[in-house]
Each structure stands twice: as C-alpha cells, then as structure tokens.
Amino acid sequence: MPRADARQQLAEILAAQCRFDERLRCLDGREPFDEPFGVETNGPVEPWELADATDEMLDHSSRYSPTPVRTVRKVLESCPTAAQDVSFVDFGCGKGRALLIASEYPYRAVIGVEISAQLAAVARENIARFRSPAQQCRRLEVHHQDAARYEIPADAGVCYFYEPFSPTVAGRIVDNIEESIRRHPRPVVLCFVGRGLPARDDGDGGTSRTGAAVRGRPMWSAGPMVESPDDPYYDAWLFVSDPEGRLG
Numbered sequence: 001m002p003r004a005d006a007r008q009q010l011a012e013i014l015a016a017q018c019r020f021d022e023r024l025r026c027l028d029g030r031e032p033f034d035e036p037f038g039v040e041t042n043g044p045v046e047p048w049e050l051a052d053a054t055d056e057m058l059d060h061s062s063r064y065s066p067t068p069v070r071t072v073r074k075v076l077e078s079c080p081t082a083a084q085d086v087s088f089v090d091f092g093c094g095k096g097r098a099l100l101i102a103s104e105y106p107y108r109a110v111i112g113v114e115i116s117a118q119l120a121a122v123a124r125e126n127i128a129r130f131r132s133p134a135q136q137c138r139r140l141e142v143h144h145q146d147a148a149r150y151e152i153p154a155d156a157g158v159c160y161f162y163e164p165f166s167p168t169v170a171g172r173i174v175d176n177i178e179e180s181i182r183r184h185p186r187p188v189v190l191c192f193v194g195r196g197l198p199a200r201d202d203g204d205g206g207t208s209r210t211g212a213a214v215r216g217r218p219m220w221s222a223g224p225m226v227e228s229p230d231d232p233y234y235d236a237w238l239f240v241s242d243p244e245g246r247l248g
C-alpha cells in the first residue's frame, strides 16, 4: 500500500477509536459503576501501554476496554443455564468489570483469566474493594495466564468473551472447552460480545469477531442473539452445548 494511503488509514483508525472511547464514556456516565462501588474499571489500555506486553500479545491481544454495565447484565440474564449450578469464566477479564457484575448472580465461582499481570493486579484490587449489596457470589478468582493455556474447570458453564483476542486464540480455547465437556458432560454457554473493530484483519475475512471460532463446530447450537441495551456494537451471540439435554 502506498505510504500516503497507509497514513490515511491509520488516521481513520485512530479517529474511530477516539469516537468509540467517547461513546463508552457517555454510556458509563449513564450507568455509573466505578464510583458507587469504589473500583476502577473504565479507562481503556492499549496492549503496547502494558509494561509486560510480549510480541505474542501485540500480535493477538485486543486492547483493554470494559463491556458496558447494562450489556453484561443482559447477556448473563439471557444465558439458559442456572447460575447456581455453574461457574462463570471471563476469558480476557482485564480490570475485572464483567467479574464484578457476574458476582451479583449466584454462580458457584466467578473466574477471570488475564494475560497481562498489570491488568490482573488491577482486577484483584477491584475485587478486594468492591462493595455491592447485590453481590451473591463471594468466590472470585483471577488467573494471570494466557487463556489458551487455562485448564477449564469441570463446572464452567458460562464462558464470556468480549473481543479479547483473535479467532486463532479463541479457537484453541473452544477446543479446550469441548474437551472439558467430553470429560464432564454438562450444558455450557459461550457468550461472544461485540462485533470487533473492523480495522483488524487476522485472516478471517477482515473481521476480528471472536465468535468466528465456533463456525462449523457441530457441538454448538446458536442460542439467542442478545441486542445490547447500550449500542449495537455490543450485541452478543450465544452458543449452547447441551450434550445430555439438561436445559430442556
């Protein structure tokens, strides 16, 4: 690509990112979360701003940006599994906002996996500081680890992905989840939130939508598409595996 075109493209990406962040600030203003609960989940963080960023992270990891609060609640309430029967896992939990919101539901455990030590530390601090009368689950864990290497707990039933990484990485995690279901048959819901930033091209036809990782896999049935109450960008796609028909 000629240099001027590349420069123009970069300028457009940066402008789109600024508009995106401004929109998120507005959404966060409508449903304040950080101040009332004494936490810090809102500021975006680029992979290259992380002191512990590796080449692998720069190639495959998305920036940190939280899911808007109302979208997380709507996605969790759209899952057909009973929260008290399963654990919730956020693959790429960042500063832990989705974990804190998930703890308002009676999950057995709420687990975050985060590749950046810096962000995992912020998530742990947020968990320690979080004070909400709505909190029902007190077993919250954050694992500093590449989510592709994380051993899936035998009771993981809601697996949450908000555009954390490329479909290549997501594919490895879905392999691990399928293996876990074969060893411990149970219903599992995959929640893929977000449409992906159009500028990323990781070999999947120009889209970075993580949900491409389940395409063509017979174990999964498409569940409801969840319209975000915040912005269509945050619409979510659910996929359900129910090997023993327990969800009726």
Ligand SMILES: C[S@@+](CC[C@H](N)C(=O)[O-])C[C@H]1O[C@@H](n2cnc3c(N)ncnc32)[C@H](O)[C@@H]1O
Pocket: 060, 061, 062, 063, 064, 065, 066, 067, 090, 091, 092, 093, 094, 095, 096, 097, 098, 113, 114, 115, 116, 119, 145, 146, 147, 148, 161, 162, 163, 164, 165, 169
């Ligand atoms: C868009 S943020 C989502 C944050 C959080 N799930 C939420 O919804 O508020 C994506 C996060 O995934 C993390 N991430 C990227 N690649 C990862 C990997 N391979 N393993 C674990 N975390 C990863 C990033 O560092 C970032 O914090």
